[in-house]
Structure formats: structure tokens, C-alpha cells
Amino acid sequence: MANSTIEVKFNQIFINNTFVNSVSGKTFTTFNPANKQKITDISEGDKADVDLAVKAARKAFKLESKWRTMGATARGHLITKLADIINVHKVALANLETLDNGKPYEDSLTDINNAVSALKYYAGFADKIHGKTIPTNDLNFAYTLTQPVGVVGQVIPWNYPILLLAWKWGPALAAGCTMVLKPAEQTPLTALYIAALSKEVGFPDGVINVVPGYGPTAGAAIASHPDINKVTFTGSTEVGKIIMEQAAKSNMKRVTLELGGKSPLVVFDDFNVDEAVKIAHDAVFSNMGQCCCAGTRTFVQEGIYDEFVEKAAKLASEMKVGNPFESDTKVGPLIDETQYSKVLNLIESGKLQGAKLEAGGSKVGDVGYFVRPTVFSNVTDDMRIAKEEIFGPVQQILKFKTIDEVIERSNNTEYGLAAGILTKNIDIALKFSESVDAGSVWVNCYLAVNPLCPFGGFKQSGQGREMGEDGLSGYLEIKTVSIKKHL
Ligand code: NAI
Numbered sequence: 457m458a459n460s461t462i463e464v465k466f467n468q469i470f471i472n473n474t475f476v477n478s479v480s481g482k483t484f485t486t487f488n489p490a491n492k493q494k495i496t497d498i499s500e501g502d503k504a505d506v507d508l509a510v511k512a513a514r515k516a517f518k519l520e521s522k523w524r525t526m527g528a529t530a531r532g533h534l535i536t537k538l539a540d541i542i543n544v545h546k547v548a549l550a551n552l553e554t555l556d557n558g559k560p561y562e563d564s565l566t567d568i569n570n571a572v573s574a575l576k577y578y579a580g581f582a583d584k585i586h587g588k589t590i591p592t593n594d595l596n597f598a599y600t601l602t603q604p605v606g607v608v609g610q611v612i613p614w615n616y617p618i619l620l621l622a623w624k625w626g627p628a629l630a631a632g633c634t635m636v637l638k639p640a641e642q643t644p645l646t647a648l649y650i651a652a653l654s655k656e657v658g659f660p661d662g663v664i665n666v667v668p669g670y671g672p673t674a675g676a677a678i679a680s681h682p683d684i685n686k687v688t689f690t691g692s693t694e695v696g697k698i699i700m701e702q703a704a705k706s707n708m709k710r711v712t713l714e715l716g717g718k719s720p721l722v723v724f725d726d727f728n729v730d731e732a733v734k735i736a737h738d739a740v741f742s743n744m745g746q747c748c749c750a751g752t753r754t755f756v757q758e759g760i761y762d763e764f765v766e767k768a769a770k771l772a773s774e775m776k777v778g779n780p781f782e783s784d785t786k787v788g789p790l791i792d793e794t795q796y797s798k799v800l801n802l803i804e805s806g807k808l809q810g811a812k813l814e815a816g817g818s819k820v821g822d823v824g825y826f827v828r829p830t831v832f833s834n835v836t837d838d839m840r841i842a843k844e845e846i847f848g849p850v851q852q853i854l855k856f857k858t859i860d861e862v863i864e865r866s867n868n869t870e871y872g873l874a875a876g877i878l879t880k881n882i883d884i885a886l887k888f889s890e891s892v893d894a895g896s897v898w899v900n901c902y903l904a905v906n907p908l909c910p911f912g913g914f915k916q917s918g919q920g921r922e923m924g925e926d927g928l929s930g931y932l933e934i935k936t937v938s939i940k941k942h943l
Pocket residue numbers: 611612613614615638639640641669670671672673674675676679690691692693695696698699714715716717747748795798845846847
């Protein structure tokens with residue numbers, strides 16, 4: 457692959473297919489969470505830079521622009537080319553992702569494969585988005601046009617930087633939108649790299665813009681921008697509320713939110729215990745627990761509770777914590793000091809509130825933000841560890857007796873992102889799936905996230921859906937055209 461022309465400037469902002477300095481000239485530092493060392497300085501975007509990026513995106517969205525006139529099939533092919541070039545550069549991207557985020561290298565590769573799949577899925581959609589003709593019962597001929605919503609602002613977090621970029625870019629590009637992405641301040645590197653790749657494959661100027669910076673400055677400039685038509689955000693519920701408010705107060709831009717969770721995974725005693733322990737383990741410890749849909753409330757039926765706890769604790773203590781570039785490492789560092797102290801503080805609260813520590817429960821050294829995989833048993837619903845989103849490698853095992861009881865307790869939370877149930881009883885599985893407040897329900901598995909399936913939250917876990925065909929609707933405006941017939 458001739459990639460010698462690709463030039464990534466990690467210390468600049470990507471606007472209108474060009475790397476430029478921030479207007480203020482300010483910079484911020486991105487760190488390696490495995491050793492707290494500085495990686496590099498990044499140009500710090502703020503309102504003035506977001507303004508420039510929006511101007512470029514608006515120009516690229518004009519009806520006569522190269523982007524809007526290229527045809528839906530060609531647009532789809534361009535998205536496929538982006539997916540392919542990401543795949544070609546996956547080793548470099550995985551290295552950067554692990555350096556900046558701390559996740560094990562194999563996990564970075566998995567994220568990239570999933571990002572490529574998401575882009576390819578939406579690439580195929582580009583020329584299959586169309587309206588309807590409507591029998592109006594009067595003399596009008598009516599049809600609908602499905603048009604791109606316009607300039608889209610995208611604010612993403614640090615837990616899956618490449619994957620969430622693809623989740624935002626795939627449907628936005630398939631729909632024909634243009635966009636301004638703000639990566640998380642902790643993990644700006646891979647978005648800048650992929651921006652350079654998008655230029656290489658031929659995206660016209662201004663379609664894709666990447667402005668790194670902080671939330672309350674660059675992020676807020678996106679949420680409150682008068683010329684952005686839609687904002688899509690993944691992150692905390694707290695910031696999701698601010699984004700909604702700013703969107704409403706500025707120009708009532710459309711809003712899609714994918715927020716936090718405190719998802720239940722319910723294990724019935726008819727299910728193989730060893731398999732259940734493994735599924736529940738992966739549900740909570742994937743990505744060091746820094747996963748919005750992590751199954752952090754493990755409800756286990758009383759008959760198998762003790763056996764389950766013992767096996768879960770053993771599995772957690774066997775996981776290798778350490779350098780994320782070593783192939784047998786399962787647990788890398790948490791993302792930063794804030795996350796690290798939040799997680800350690802919640803672990804202490806669990807001990808103080810009377811949960812029984814079965815594994816882990818402490819940090820590992822002081823070189824990076826490492827926390828030992830932690831398992832608590834005898835957890836009750838009122839404890840902080842059972843209520844708050846921990847976003848760390850901490851499993852809460854709760855005991856239950858009946859299906860009705862566990863449904864009520866599963867739903868006793870402000871969140872509603874995901875839920876899982878492990879049982880051989882189809883009636884129990886059906887009842888749970890119907891009753892639980894969750895955007896995704898996984899039966900006899902967990903984390904079955906797939907680009908073909910809509911993903912999103914009930915209650916305070918979000919607004920709207922991403923992925924699948926439903927994920928496109930947030931990027932489209934429906935226009936009804938009625939034409940009077942004279943004959
Ligand atoms: P956050 O919600 O503050 O940050 C996510 C993104 O929002 C980042 O790009 C950030 O710069 C931006 N942001 C922050 N404040 C903003 C504002 N006022 N306006 C616009 N954009 C803003 O999440 P943070 O602080 O990194 O983590 C806090 C907690 O949030 C975590 O402990 C976890 O519980 C939850 N979280 C959930 C995620 C998910 O996947 N649903 C991802 C990251 C965090």
C-alpha cells in the first residue's frame with residue numbers, strides 16, 4: 457500500500473482536509489496511562505476552531521458541493537475505502553490506541569475490526585436510503601424525501617476511541633451529512649490519524665473535521681453551535697443532560713445520546729455454572745470495566761450463589777494485570793487519575809458498606825493507573841457499588857430467589873442500557889426480555905454488540921439509537937412533498 461503521502465500532524469487540528477494550529481495557539485498534553493508519561497502535545501481546539509470547522513462542514517454540505525452531488529453509490533464506495541484503509545493501517549492504529557488509552561493491544565485490534573465492520577455496514581446503506589410514495593386519498597400525489605440532517609457535531613469519550621468514531625461516522629456519512637468530531641481529551645491520537653486517512657481516500661474538503669479539545673470548551677461549542685443541525689454524544693449522563701440543554705437553548709439541534717449504565721446480568725440456577733461465571737466475568741471486566749454496557753450487577757440465584765462466587769473470584773484473581781503491549785495481559789490501566797480515584801473510592805465504599813471482598817480490592821503499584829480485578833459478594837441494592845456506575849474492573853454479585861423479584865431489582869435504577877439473562881427456561885427468558893428496561897437484552901450471552909443491531913438506552917441511558925437501520929434515522933430529515941394532480 458503506497459502510504460508515503462499520508463501525513464498525520466498529531467499536534468494540529470484537522471479542518472477542511474488540512475492540519476492547522478488552533479486559533480489560540482494553546483496546546484494540551486496526552487498521556488500514556490500505563491506509565492503516566494507524556495506522549496505528545498496536542499493543539500487545543502476551542503470555540504473559534506469549532507466555528508472554522510463548522511464553516512468548512514457547512515460549505516461541504518451545500519447542494520452543489522462535490523459531496524452532495526457525488527451520488528449515493530459513490531458515497532458508499534468512499535466509506536468502504538475508508539474502512540479498507542483503516543484495515544491496512546490497523547497495526548499502527550492499534551499501537552496508538554493502546555499507547556493513548558491503555559487497553560490491551562489485542563483489544564485495540566478487536567475494536568478496529570469492529571470499527572471496520574460498522575463502516576462497511578453503513579457503506580452498503582448509502583444507496584438504499586429512500587422515501588415512500590403515499591396514497592393520500594385526495595388529488596395530491598405525495599412522497600417523502602429522506603434528506604441528510606446537515607452538519608453533525610460528534611462528541612465521543614475515551615473508552616473506545618476508534619470504534620465510537622466509526623459508530624458516529626458510518627451513519628452520518630451514509631446519510632450524506634458533513635461533520636465535526638471532538639475526540640476525548642484523553643485519547644485524541646487515533647481520530648487525527650483516521651482523519652488523515654479519510655483525506656487520502658478522497659473525502660472532499662470539509663466533509664470530515666476533527667477538533668481535539670476539552671468538553672466544557674470545544675465540546676460545549678459544538679453542543680451550543682447555532683449552525684450545527686445535530687449533535688451526537690457518547691459519555692456520562694451528567695454531560696448528556698448539559699448537551700441536551702445547550703442543544704435546546706441554541707437552535708434546537710437534533711440530539712442523540714448514548715450514556716451510562718448499571719446493567720444487570722441475571723444468572724438462573726439451571727444454567728451451567730462454569731459457563732455463567734465466564735460470561736459474567738467478560739461482561740464486567742472487558743475493557744477494564746470501562747464499558748457503558750458492562751454487566752456490573754451480577755444477580756445469581758440462591759441455589760448456585762456460593763459456588764458462583766468462589767469461581768468468579770478465582771477467575772478474576774487469575775487475570776494478568778500489566779503492560780498492555782504484552783500479549784498475555786488481560787487488564788491494562790484505567791484511563792486517568794480521575795477514573796482511577798473514582799474506582800478506588802467506590803471499592804473502599806463497598807468495603808465500608810459491608811460487601812464481602814472476594815478478589816482484588818486494591819491498586820497495583822504507582823507506575824500507571826492499574827487496579828486489580830475486584831469481586832464483591834453479599835452486595836445489597838442500597839450500596840453505592842450496586843447503584844453507581846463504577847466504570848472500572850469491579851464485579852458486584854447479588855443474590856436473588858425469583859424471576860419477579862429480579863425483574864423489579866434489575867429495573868430499580870435510573871439507567872436502562874443493557875441487560876443479560878442466563879437460563880435454559882425459555883419462558884423465564886421471554887418474560888425477562890419483555891419486562892426489563894434496557895435497550896439491549898442478551899439471552900445466554902452478553903455484550904453481543906453488532907453493527908447490524910440497534911444499540912441505545914432506556915431512561916437516563918440515552919436518547920435515540922445507534923447502529924442498525926434504526927441508527928440511520930437520527931441522521932435523516934423526512935420531507936413530505938405533495939403535488940396537486942390536474943388530470
Ligand atoms: P464525560 O461525559 O465528561 O466525557 C465524554 C466526552 O464529553 C469527552 O469528549 C468530553 O470532553 C466531553 N465533555 C465533557 N464535558 C462536556 C461539556 N460540558 N460539553 C460538551 N462535551 C463535554 O465523561 P468522563 O468525565 O470522561 O467520565 C466520567 C464518567 O462518565 C465515567 O466514570 C463513566 O461513568 C461515564 N462515561 C460513560 C461512557 C459511555 O460509554 N457511556 C464513556 C465515558 C464515560
